[in-house]
Amino acid sequence: MKVMLIDDSKTMRNIQRSVLKQIGIEQVEEACDGQDALSKVGAFGPDLILVDWNMPNMDGLTFIKTFRKQNKTTPLIMVTTEAEKSRVIEAIKAGVNNYVVKPFTPDLLSQRINETMSKCAA
Amino acid sequence: MADESAHSSRLIVSVDKAGLSCTLTILPGREEEIPSDLELRAVLEEQRIAAAAIDADAIDDLIAAARENPDEEHSACVARGTPPRDGEHAGFTLRPELADRFEEIEHRRRALLEQGEPAPGDAEQVGEGAVDFREMSAFVIVHEGEEIGMVSDPSDGSDGTDVRGETIPAKKGHSLQIRTDHTTRVRSGWLVAAVSGKLLVSVDRVAVEPTLTIDEDVDYSTGNIDFPGDVVVRGSIKDQFRVCASGDVRVDSLVEAATIDCDGDLTLSRGMAGRDAGELRVGRTLRAGYLDGVRGLIEGACIVTNEIKQCRLRVGRAVESPACVFYGGELLADHRIELGIVGSEGGVETSVGIGAGDEIDDLAVRIEGLIDTIKAKRDRAGAELDALNKMARKLNAMQAERLTELQFEQIRADELTARLGEAAVELLSLFTRCPQPTLSVRRTLHAGARVRLRHVGFTVRDTIQGPVTFNLDRTGSVRCFFGNAREPSPIKHLVRFEDTGKSDPVDLLRSCALHLGLDTGDPAPMDTGDDTPPAQAA
Numbered sequence A: 001m002k003v004m005l006i007d008d009s010k011t012m013r014n015i016q017r018s019v020l021k022q023i024g025i026e027q028v029e030e031a032c033d034g035q036d037a038l039s040k041v042g043a044f045g046p047d048l049i050l051v052d053w054n055m056p057n058m059d060g061l062t063f064i065k066t067f068r069k070q071n072k073t074t075p076l077i078m079v080t081t082e083a084e085k086s087r088v089i090e091a092i093k094a095g096v097n098n099y100v101v102k103p104f105t106p107d108l109l110s111q112r113i114n115e116t117m118s119k120c121a122a
Numbered sequence B: 001m002a003d004e005s006a007h008s009s010r011l012i013v014s015v016d017k018a019g020l021s022c023t024l025t026i027l028p029g030r031e032e033e034i035p036s037d038l039e040l041r042a043v044l045e046e047q048r049i050a051a052a053a054i055d056a057d058a059i060d061d062l063i064a065a066a067r068e069n070p071d072e073e074h075s076a077c078v079a080r081g082t083p084p085r086d087g088e089h090a091g092f093t094l095r096p097e098l099a100d101r102f103e104e105i106e107h108r109r110r111a112l113l114e115q116g117e118p119a120p121g122d123a124e125q126v127g128e129g130a131v132d133f134r135e136m137s138a139f140v141i142v143h144e145g146e147e148i149g150m151v152s153d154p155s156d157g158s159d160g161t162d163v164r165g166e167t168i169p170a171k172k173g174h175s176l177q178i179r180t181d182h183t184t185r186v187r188s189g190w191l192v193a194a195v196s197g198k199l200l201v202s203v204d205r206v207a208v209e210p211t212l213t214i215d216e217d218v219d220y221s222t223g224n225i226d227f228p229g230d231v232v233v234r235g236s237i238k239d240q241f242r243v244c245a246s247g248d249v250r251v252d253s254l255v256e257a258a259t260i261d262c263d264g265d266l267t268l269s270r271g272m273a274g275r276d277a278g279e280l281r282v283g284r285t286l287r288a289g290y291l292d293g294v295r296g297l298i299e300g301a302c303i304v305t306n307e308i309k310q311c312r313l314r315v316g317r318a319v320e321s322p323a324c325v326f327y328g329g330e331l332l333a334d335h336r337i338e339l340g341i342v343g344s345e346g347g348v349e350t351s352v353g354i355g356a357g358d359e360i361d362d363l364a365v366r367i368e369g370l371i372d373t374i375k376a377k378r379d380r381a382g383a384e385l386d387a388l389n390k391m392a393r394k395l396n397a398m399q400a401e402r403l404t405e406l407q408f409e410q411i412r413a414d415e416l417t418a419r420l421g422e423a424a425v426e427l428l429s430l431f432t433r434c435p436q437p438t439l440s441v442r443r444t445l446h447a448g449a450r451v452r453l454r455h456v457g458f459t460v461r462d463t464i465q466g467p468v469t470f471n472l473d474r475t476g477s478v479r480c481f482f483g484n485a486r487e488p489s490p491i492k493h494l495v496r497f498e499d500t501g502k503s504d505p506v507d508l509l510r511s512c513a514l515h516l517g518l519d520t521g522d523p524a525p526m527d528t529g530d531d532t533p534p535a536q537a538a
Helices: A008-022 A035-045 A061-070 A084-094 A106-121 B035-046 B057-067 B096-115 B358-391 B395-433 B505-515
Strands: A002-006 A026-031 A048-051 A077-080 A098-101 B003-006 B011-015 B023-026 B074-080 B093-094 B147-152 B184-187 B190-192 B197-202 B207-208 B210-213 B225-227 B230-233 B242-245 B249-253 B261-262 B266-280 B286-298 B302-315 B319-333 B335-341 B350-354 B437-444 B450-453 B456-460 B468-472 B478-482 B495-498
Touching: A002 A008, A002 A035, A008 A026, A008 A106, A008 B395, A026 A035, A035 A048, A035 A061, A048 A061, A048 A106, A048 B261, A048 B335, A061 A077, A061 A084, A077 A084, A084 A098, A098 A106, B011 B035, B023 B035, B035 B057, B035 B074, B057 B074, B057 B468, B096 B197, B147 B207, B184 B207, B207 B210, B210 B225, B225 B230, B230 B242, B242 B249, B242 B437, B249 B261, B266 B478, B319 B437, B335 B350, B350 B437, B358 B395, B358 B505, B395 B505, B437 B450, B450 B468
Parallel strands: A002 A026, A002 A048, A048 A077, A077 A098, B210 B230, B225 B242, B230 B249, B242 B261, B249 B266, B261 B266, B266 B286, B286 B302, B302 B319, B319 B335, B319 B350, B335 B437, B350 B450
Antiparallel strands: B003 B011, B011 B023, B023 B074, B093 B147, B147 B190, B184 B190, B197 B207, B437 B468, B450 B456, B456 B495, B468 B478
16 A cells, blocks of 8 residues: 655654554655645656645645545544644645544554545445 | 489489488480480479479570580489478587686686785785685585576487488487486576586586585685585685685694684684684584684584684583693683683683683673663653643643653553563563583683682683583582582682673563562572582582
């Protein structure tokens, strides 16, 4: 399985990468913001995307809207510090499939990934 | 001899011996008696000359010439057969790169004859057109599976037909005329080396010798040797030459300040006078008459009959040389050292060290250091995590990210510590499975000689007459046994202990494992035991 990580924090990307490694996912592409992600996503063709909300150049929400406009159905998980209900609803309306609030534990993240993949496969 | 017959007073038909050519002769006579084309063809048919072989133009020309000059004799070849094309013989063509190598070697041989041996130190000064006799080997080496040359199959050829339409059979080509053996095989039209070794190519033979035998010395006539198999040198190895082999090496005569590097056993029937520039690397056991001025790494055992002098040797297993005198230099072994005499009356600097090796000692120290560092990092992360948790009920974005990082840091630190703990236990188990380091001296241990048993070092105060054995007890203290004594002798008056700056790696590893709550299995050291005399145990 191929996963794209979009987060402006290298540390956070490393953390997510180590969680993915633990659940057996080795094919990972990283992007540091929404714009960077849009330029890489076509060539990489991920099966899942983890995206942060607040990033420079292009934030996560704009990325999701642009990505979904292209009729892309790849599952998306928002991994963010934005915990307010209204924000969660906004993200879901934009097209995310699941939501993880920071701080998170490795168990929680891997649980959400498995959950999302099972739902999308069904 | 031609088959010739007259068919009228004026016509002679002859067929050559091979049956490939039929000649018609018209003898002189009157013009009106000259036969017509049909008459000539009838004569040829009578002689069973095949119509397909007849050359109509030649008959026309012959008749025309006879009519023009009826008083003269006229001859022409009027029918031709097709000669057979014999089959090609099987051929062998050496691969061009190898052919070039043979040429270079021949060039090298001639140059050596013309120029003579270079003076010492001149060998590296290779100018244009000159030959570096040292670097260029005098042998062509091939490796298993390497293509040696192309082999072409024999062909059947094609049959011919004589002027009477009879078949002339072609001769089939001969099969390969050169001898080959189990050292080569044919694969897809190529003769391929079935073993690695020295390539031998002569007019009638291609073979690979898996053992390189040099009847003379390794010197400018042979160049350096780098051989994928066993090497036998019947002569000596001269100064600054190098012999590398993937198998065993045996040298019957003296080795000078040369380099030998072999993956198998090394046998120096006489010995090596290295003059502080000789180097050895031996993958298995070294056997030698004597070693002088040599540096080396021997991964197996070291067995020297007479003398080890001014050498620095690192031995992976044991030094088993009960009659050997060792003085000057350093001898290190992982397991055991057994010598006849150690040191000299003159007190030349001589040291022996036995233990699992500095590398493993260092590894134990590094494991301990890393565990401390990781624990400190984990504690810092824990303290920051506690502070963040207490600080606010609702975290801002930066704090939330930091909290995630710290949680991961703690998990990562725990994982790393666990892995290091496992490494410590594994290393401890390796240590305890090794025999206790032991030094046995059969005859004399001279005053001034320095000894290190794992982490404990001492210098001999006064010359000790053997047989004497030193080893470590379970607590890591040195014991000394004379002859076959069952009880250790007091040691303090015999030696002066020195600070080696090292801790007992076994203690270090055990404390690391216990500190992490790991089960060390509490393995009992495999020493010679309190009840067994070490000389007997050895």
